[in-house]
Amino acid sequence: MDCKIGVISGDGIGPEIVTEAKKVLEQIGNKYGHKFQYTEILMGGCSIDATGVPLTDEAIEAAKASDAVLMGSIGGNTSTSPWYKLAPELRPEAGLLKLRKSLNLFANLRPAYLYKELKAACPLRDDIIGDGFDMMIMRELTGGLYFGERRTEEIDGVMTAMDSLTYNENEIRRIAKRGFDIAMKRRKKVTSVDKANVLDSSRLWRKIVEEVAKDYPEVSYEHMLVDNCAMQLVKDPKQFDVILTENMFGDILSDEASMVTGSIGMLSSASLNDTKFGLYEPSGGSAPDIAGKGIANPIATILSAAMMLRYTFDLDKEADAIEQAVKQVLKEGYRTIDIMPQAGESKEGITQVKTAEMGDLIAARV
């Protein structure tokens, strides 16, 4: 198969982790007879430096002309980077939000899965971990606070900032349907997360989710308030199958869920619309604190490439091969620094490796 892939390497660790995902894809191409053609697309801080804006119209067109986009991460240190002295619409993150919106990528899938080999990297107690857990965070990605009206102004001599959170019923219905569809292929449970005890948008969310649920009698569903969900993710993550939630809550809960899988460096993601197109990226950021050191974990990006093969190209066998290779490497005891056993856990049979080595090891096992 010929696969046209746009590649956004981005900033910080972005280029380091994307290199490893391409290494693995290269092996898949050789082994299974596929041709991956890459078009580099500038986005984020590197685009600001080169063009003055975080995402040009040409970059959007290049993404649209691709079958899928594989991305690393964008952004810098939000306290010290000069990019954050720019107006909000010129900052690196504005590029990512514009891309998500332009391509209508409303459904963000973030699978949080604890590999049994990584139990020692999970900060939770053994009795909480049990046989591990496997959840899918289904995050709405093109609405809510991220895309609402916003302004900062002086009112009666007082600086005042406003961000607004809006959802309409159609936006809620389409993500809810995706959530229930995914649940049908999994353990048939949806936890819809909102703040309906306070927010109007959450009350509408709850009403629409209940309407959608009627079409999925086999799926059991519950509503959970977001503050409780944040707590339950640490208390008993096994209870979750699909977590269905709005944009901002999903951003926060997915980082939390990633840590119980050992590290944010393990959490892959797919951002999808109504077509086969997808944007595939790790859920974590550009990690300015470790960028350039060659120690970032490339697994989330490699697993995002596997999601790309599965969802955009229907190459299930090849996606399985990548996932199995990741499992195998972990079984053999190889770890980047972020997934090393927690203090007090045994390091017997464990070898710490750098980013490129981890990519080589996985590529050699697909």
Ligand SMILES: NC(=O)c1ccc[n+]([C@@H]2O[C@H](COP(=O)([O-])OP(=O)(O)OC[C@H]3O[C@@H](n4cnc5c(N)ncnc54)[C@H](O)[C@@H]3O)[C@@H](O)[C@H]2O)c1
């Ligand atoms: N999709 C994206 O491109 C994306 C996502 C999140 C944050 N960001 C941006 O990244 C920048 C830094 O944000 P932040 O520091 O809050 O979050 P971050 O996710 O970049 O880093 C948080 C912590 O996790 C670690 N980490 C992240 N990815 C890792 C990996 N693959 N391997 C090992 N450790 C990893 C970092 O070293 C850091 O200690 C900001 O500009 C932010 O806007 C971008």
Ligand SMILES: CC(C)[C@H](C(=O)O)[C@@H](O)C(=O)O
């Ligand atoms: C970089 C930022 C805009 C982004 C988000 O908040 O969606 C990131 O944190 C993510 O989780 O993909």
Ligand SMILES: [Mg+2]
């Ligand atoms: Mg985030």
